[in-house]
Ligand code: 13P
């Protein structure tokens with residue numbers, strides 16, 4: 001690890017390797033003061049003392065490496081507001097990855113998002129700070145499963161949610177995200193499609209289109225846990241509250257909500273409608289991130305963490321830039337086919 005002109009001390013946890021941490025100095029405090037000012041409402045001062053040295057180092061390393069940081073809306077506020085250059089939902093991250101001119105992309109999100117960035121940018125170095133950042137939806141289906149489905153439903157186009165591996169994307173006709181799924185399904189001009197792998201998203205899309213949807217039994221381990229009873233309890237406790245739900249939730253939960261949309265859709269709703277009190281039925285870092293932007297909105301925050309998104313942390317981002325780890329690679333032949341499916345999605349306006 002590169003040393004800083006600051007005091008360092010080792011921290012140990014049982015069974016962990018010794019990692020020197022950089023302590024806060026007046027210089028770091030001054031350089032990071034504008035970010036600290038923005039985050040005061042969501043990050044207590046004591047935690048800021050821990051975050052600021054890594055933020056300061058990451059901002060320097062980004063310049064040295066000609067790197068950009070793309071962060072998903074579920075990243076924690078110190079990443080989302082502290083070091084990210086581009087933030088957004090899966091669709092925005094895929095679109096922005098196509099426009100990046102830097103040499104290095106650090107993807108702060110989960111592995112399929114980093115793979116998508118690599119598929120779009122085969123000549124760039126794409127890093128993910130922790131390879132264990134997976135996704136239960138991506139793990140729910142394989143390329144062999146898609147090939148079998150094609151045999152079972154000959155001629156039916158395959159629409160694949162971006163929450164899948166590059167191998168699965170390569171077997172697909174077109175990708176979609178929760179932000180454009182209905183539009184993508186309807187863009188094909190067919191009577192029925194295979195829609196993989198999220199069964200709840202498939203059912204939520206089916207409710208908004210006449211196209212017949214054939215689904216797979218994949219689920220998001222975070223969103224499948226929300227229930228209608230949770231929403232009723234929230235409405236009882238907080239009369240008048242506005243409930244926004246991600247379409248990876250079950251159709252019952254989506255029906256019980258006031259609005260359903262991708263993570264960016266929910267942020268746009270809060271920005272345009274300014275509900276006085278709101279609950280986001282999704283991963284819990286979202287509320288912390290938007291609360292910074294909309295201090296006038298009261299966010300009720302029942303917390304469900306995505307354990308995969310939470311593998312990413314400031315020290316790991318710093319290490320990624322110091323050591324150029326962990327590089328995301330996609331087999332060239334797979335990448336070419338997967339890219340077609342992603343590009344077809346990006347071409348749908
Ligand atoms: P969005 O595309 O809405 O950001 O969703 C990604 C995701 O993984 C939700 O769980």
Ligand code: SF4
Pocket residue numbers: 110134135136137138163220221222223248283306307308309
């Ligand atoms: Fe995957 Fe669900 Fe985590 Fe999103 S929240 S990355 S869908 S496990």
